[in-house]
Amino acid sequence: ELVEATRAKIISFFHAEDYIFVFTQNASAALKIVGESYPFDESSTLILLSDNHNSVNGIREYCNRKGGVTNYIPLQYEDLRINDDFLQKAIDETPKGKNLFGYPAQSNVSGIKHNLKWIAYAQSKGFDVLLDAAAFVPTSELNLRKVQPDFVSISFYKIFWYPTGIGGLFIKKSSFAKLTKPWFAGGTVTMVSVVTQNKFLANGHE
Numbered sequence: 203e204l205v206e207a208t209r210a211k212i213i214s215f216f217h218a219e220d221y222i223f224v225f226t227q228n229a230s231a232a233l234k235i236v237g238e239s240y241p242f243d244e245s246s247t248l249i250l251l252s253d254n255h256n257s258v259n260g261i262r263e264y265c266n267r268k269g270g271v272t273n274y275i276p277l278q279y280e281d282l283r284i285n286d287d288f289l290q291k292a293i294d295e296t297p298k299g300k301n302l303f304g305y306p307a308q309s310n311v312s313g314i315k316h317n318l319k320w321i322a323y324a325q326s327k328g329f330d331v332l333l334d335a336a337a338f339v340p341t342s343e344l345n346l347r348k349v350q351p352d353f354v355s356i357s358f359y360k361i362f363w364y365p366t367g368i369g370g371l372f373i374k375k376s377s378f379a380k381l382t383k384p385w386f387a388g389g390t391v392t393m394v395s396v397v398t399q400n401k402f403l404a405n406g407h408e
Contacts, residue, residue, distance in 0.1 A: 222378055224373065225369075227369065228369040229255075229359075232355040233258055236302075236355075239381035240264065241382065242264055242268040242270045243299070245270070245299030246270030247271055247297070247302075248270060248273070248303075249274075249289075249292055249293065251274070251316070253282070254305060255306060258306070261332075270299075282312045293324055296329075301328060303330070304334065305320065306334040306335075308342070310337050315338065315342065330352040331353070335355060336356055336369070346372065353373055354372040356370045357369045383403070389404065
């Protein structure tokens, strides 16, 4: 009951009624769920910024191993911000496919807060969007009614510093079915058969 009450408070705080919220070991574990569960294939392009956290960079391994390509967008040397023309061109010229754009709301490298307008723009071009908000939410409001990335990673450790090692993943309800977990464990199933090797996965955040 306490866990579910906390989950409800988090959803309310971030105005995330359109999202499912998953508790994770940390922000890296939240990002791993997206990487391992996203349906990358030979048609996929993963677009990343050059100042992504390494836990976001690691998602390229899932994409590349499934035959997709990773495209890095450089930052402007003058102010360490996104080169708008370069990013727009990269998004516009990416072939249609199971494409994912991942970037930080606030850079872990420079502290620069990147423009959240790219969420809606990338989605309008057929991309799913992963927003790494771990460095952003300790000092800035993230209203998930106003901006609606498909996936959002956060870190409670970075917010509170205690307890360590708790993170979370927001998954937009309309994007939830795009993720397919490559394994199951513990409370992620309602029934497992060792005779027929069938299973019934739990619904929602489980």
